[in-house]
Amino acid sequence: MSKILIESNGEDLTPRSPYGLTENQLKDFPVSTLSVFGQMRWKFANRTPGAAACVSTIDWALKLEDGSSLTDKRHSTRLFWAKRFVLTLIVSPASGQAPSPGSFGRIQRNLTCLISWMSLHGLSEPCELNQKIIDLYIQELPTFLNTDPELTGESPYVDALTALIHLWNQRSALKKFGIKSLPAHPFKGLGAITIARSIAQKARGWIKPLPDEIAILILNKAASLLSAPAQDMSKLVKIFEDHEAGQIVSIDNGRGGTRSQVAGKGNAARINRMKRALNSFQFSKIEGDTDPWHQPLDEKYGDNAPHTSMRFTRLAQLWTAFRDACAIIILALSGMRMCELLGIKAGVDPTTGLPKGVRIERSVTGLFEWFVIRTQLSKGTNGFPKEVDWVLGMRPVGGSEIPIAVNALLFLNTLYAPWQQNASTDLLILGMEEVYGKLPTKSRILRGIYASTLTRSIKGFISSWVDFSKLPDNSKRLPGQSELVPWKKTGGVPFKPTALRKTWASFTIRCNPKLLPVIKMQFHHAQLATTESAYIGNNPLYQEVLDSVNVQFRNSMIYEMVFGTSTFSGQMGEQLKKEAKKLKKISKSLALTERWKTVADWCDANRLSFFFNPYSTCNPTRKGDMRCHNQSGTPIWLRNKPNFDNRSPQLCAGCKCGIIDASHKPFWSERYLEYSQILKDCEVSRSKDDNGFAVIRFRTDQARAVLRRMGEDVDAMA
Known part of the structure; x- marks a missing residue:
């Protein structure tokens, strides 16, 4: 039997065997120099500098997925074998080496996932985990863990599977406690990492696009902010930049006139100028609306709301919303991943006026110009970086319009302009590290943002700016499954960045007509790119x-x-x-x-x-x-x-x-109306033997026949 070697300084506990002890004797059995078996929290002395206590602790009152605690009476059987299982890892590990003090936090995570799943499926003991049950566990892990494999990789799945491997390896030791372990190796001889990689790869395919009803609202809202409201936000950024500092300005002299003076450069002077500018700032009206698109920054929202000091908080909230809207547009309209977005460099080319890294190339047919950005792809390339192109948009040769995804990149440069000079990186999207809900000062040295931080922020944007309350419970994609209910209840909580890539593919394959025209056009361009351009095949x-x-x-x-x-x-x-x-x-x-x-x-x-x-x-x-x-x-x-x-x-x-199904109805309806009208206009002026007339009649008749087979009342359409 192994000694209990669990202290990082090599201290040995007295080697005693827990097997054969009575329940009362086992309660006093030392699992470490700090804890005994009967305690509900096992602590292990971890002398690693800077190590948090939680990584060296097992709290047996761990919270399960259903909100219950493992120490609840109904989980007594699960708690019984779980504590003895971990004890066998300490006193007689099958590997010959006891866990290090810093690994017990991870052991707790491993058990939490497995026991939560077992509880939800009414399973109490390890011996119930036969091959069929384990296959179901593997199949359900992506939805059960609710993780995004493009952000987390396979590590959450490794954690969820490791406990099964240990249960199999410790089967002989568990038998001494009278506990039956797994009936067979859980993965047929394969390791947890191998299975986890397979799950992560499949999970990327299991994550569905956003339901059309959700995607339309999110994309339309993000795109609407990048129209007229973006001009207001640009003005607010200039107020924050405070270009007046050190310049000669005209101020009220208190006698009905003005006088000139040098604007102060100190923090107090700068804040006073910003307060005056923000208090008087008027948001613009969007065409067709009677009121400005946003309330004044100094307006008192509610009787108990503070009137002062909130303007800077609201400025920070607005700034963040525009940043998130830009990120949504770029991710959803280009198909790139979060890591590629966060790798884009800051800056605008002074010659072309385009964001740094964006270039224009002529299409194969010579009819279009593609806006393309090149990023470095490292994942999935065996560690060797590979450059790939992402299509940001398209326009006919000779056109002057800028695709909305390119505009989003340009606007991100505008948003981050005050901090780029002092940034510690050349990346475009920086972590703002807001202080008390306000934007950091221009002198603050910023670094790149974490993908998880931006993801949380986008979820907040969706919850705050997008209204799902008027949606039905069921989506057209999955009738009867209440797919939209979680969005209506929680706002942006179900959001995953990977879903935006899937949405890009979804709308590229079949664009929904309810999208704003500028978004709809982008997806039509993407659809063209899948066949007309070489970029899709090379990425x-x-x-x-x-x-x-x-x-x-x-x-x-x-x-x-x-x-x-x-x-x-x-x-x-x-x-x-x-x-x-x-x-x-x-x-x-x-x-x-x-x-x-x-x-x-x-x-x-x-x-x-x-x-x-x-x-x-x-x-x-x-x-x-x-x-x-x-x-x-x-x-x-x-x-x-x-x-x-x-x-x-x-x-x-x-x-x-x-x-041909319902998704094709808009095309054939529009085609029928168009050609039936042309047919009416041409019947008088053209001969029925004219070839052009025959083509028009054929297309009209074909569209009519298709619509009738779909159950449409064609006569009512004419």
């Missing part, structure tokens, strides 16, 4: 997120075919509906989550690949009948996806690989 992160969301859309569409009420047309749509009826028979009695899994497994087993478009979805399984490839004579073995150069509404609508 592995773009392809990863597009593929992930494509699979989610595919599964959702098939699920709707099986269990929903939506109408599907097109020759492939009719064929899939027949298969969906068979799938419904074998899965209609299953629980909701099992239904989703059955549908996803069926899609994977049949290797369904969907390619989305505003007018049709392509499922290229009948390769010999793909009209877009037949037109160009593509060999059969190369027909794994549509020929994007040849795709068109008239080809896809009648193709045997085409599926």
Whole structure:
């Protein structure tokens, strides 16, 4: 038996065996020089300089996921084996080495996760954790932990899995206490890190895009702040910069006139000037509104609100809101990750007027100009940095408009201008380290911001600025699952940065018409970039997120075919509906989550690949009948996806690989109204034998037929 070697200075406790002791004797058994077994808090002497006490402590009153404590009576069985399990790690570790004092905080985290999950599933003892149960534990970990793997990596999953490995390794020691451990190795011989990496990789695919109803409100609000309100914020930043210090200014002489004097440079003089400017600052009115978009900074909000001293706090709150709005726009409209955003350098090129690192390149066709920024990608490249391009926007050659994502970068430079000169880094987004809720002074030396800090701030922006109260409980994406309820109750709490990347892919594949025009245009540009530009194919992160969301859309569409009420047309749509009826028979009695899994497994087993478009979805399984490839004579073995150069509404609508559903209704409705009107206008002036007239009639008739198959009253539309 091992001695209890747990003190960092090598001190040995008297080597005694806890096995065979009575309950009363065991209570007095020393687990360290500071604690005995019967205590509800075990402390371990950690002589590492600067080490916090919590990392060397196990508090057995640990809080579980359901809000209960492990010391509650209903958890007595779990507490019984958990304490003895940790004791075996101390007195007879299977590895031959007892845990170091600084590792007990992590051991507590490991147990908290496992026991919380067991409690939620009604499991009390380790012997109940058979292979089927452990597989379920692994499957549910991403949603149970509610972490974002792009921020945390696999470490939370390693913590959640390590306890299972230890339970298996300590099975012989646990048996001496009469405790049955796991019936078999939990991961079939693999290590916790290997399984954790697999979970983290899958979790990136499991995180769904924001529901359309949520994304539309968030993006529209962020974009609206970057219009007229941004001009007001620029003026407020100039007030904060205080360019008058040391300059000759005119002031009231107290006799109805003015006099000139040098503006003071001291802190008191600067604060007084800012107070006067902020008190008199008038926010502008957005076109169509009767009131300014924001109340005066010195306005008293409520009878008990302080009238003074709040103006600087409100300035800081406004500044932070604009910073967060810029971050949301860039993340959601470019598809980049948080780490790439935080790696962008500060500065504006004096020659081009564009943010540092942004360049304009001509598209392959020569019709468009792409706004591109290059960042360094380190994750997923085996430690070797790789540069990748991100598309920020597009415009026709000769155009002068600046894409909104580029404007967001420019505005971030404006927001951070007062502090960039003294910053300890050349990064654009800095950690503000607000003091008492106010912006730091210009002389404060700032450094880069943490991703977790910006994430929390964005959650605060969503909670404070976006109103979800008028939304229904159910989203159109997942009817019956109350997907919108957490957002309505908690505001921005469910937000994850990864979801913005998934939203980018979601709207790139199928842009929602309810987005503001400037946002909608950006996603149409992104959609073009997936085929017209080389940037998407050269950036592995773009392809990863597009593929992930494509699979989610595919599964959702098939699920709707099986269990929903939506109408599907097109020759492939009719064929899939027949298969969906068979799938419904074998899965209609299953629980909701099992239904989703059955549908996803069926899609994977049949290797369904969907390619989305505003007018049709392509499922290229009948390769010999793909009209877009037949037109160009593509060999059969190369027909794994549509020929994007040849795709068109008239080809896809009648193709045997085409599926048309409710998401395509806006396109066909607009097409029918447009061509039916042209047809009316041309009937008098053109001959019915005219080729142009025939094309217009064909497109009108085709759109009418598609809409009728979808159950639309076409006559009422005309």
